[in-house]
Amino acid sequence: MTTDSTVRPTADESPDHDRILAICRSNWEYRGLDEASVREMLQELAAHLQDAEAAGRTARDVVGDDVPAFAAAWARSRTPLHRRALRLAALAGGVVGAVCLFRHLVRWTAELPVEAADLAFWGMLATVTVAWELRRGSLGFRKSWLLAFAVGLPTALGVRLLAGDGALFTLPVWVAPILLLPAIPYAVADARAKKAEAA
Known part of the structure; x- marks a missing residue:
């Protein structure tokens, strides 16, 4: 699954970033978040991943070892049940x-x-x-x-x-x-x- 052009990783990003964004998008859409919220959250996550890489940190430092669990926790806090x-x-x-x-x-x-x-x-x-x-x-x-x-x-x-x-x-x-x-x-x-x- 690909992400939209507003959150597609740039050339200097880790190849894992695209996969992380795709996993999060799929998780958030499955949980019924509206399109505007999903788009905004993907943009915010992409920015965090870029900032982490610029600071010499890895994507795991941002999302942890379990990307679906990270996405689920963010969905619950952003849009409660x-x-x-x-x-x-x-x-x-x-x-x-x-x-x-x-x-x-x-x-x-x-x-x-x-x-x-x-x-x-x-x-x-x-x-x-x-x-x-x-x-x-x-x-x-x-x-x-x-x-x-x-x-x-x-x-x-x-x-x-x-x-x-x-x-x-x-x-x-x-x-x-x-x-x-x-x-x-x-x-x-x-x-x-x-x-x-x-x-």
């Missing part, structure tokens, strides 16, 4: 809210009947979103949503065949924006981070 869980919950709710709002608009109704198949589909949509976030650390609308729909639709069809198509309850239109709004700041931050990285 409760903050990552809040982000994941907001994004998963946002995906479900967006789908609900779309269905309200398509059917042009203020009351959306919810079937067992709908619950299965939304649950799978949220699960795939959370799994994608844990692995990639960014929302990734196109890829994550395509994957979620590819998994969610067959699940919903299977549940409909088993449970039928009777409505369990109705969902008022105001629920969708409530689910969607908390995800917007995270989505905007991810989009800005990707734009900055591309620039």
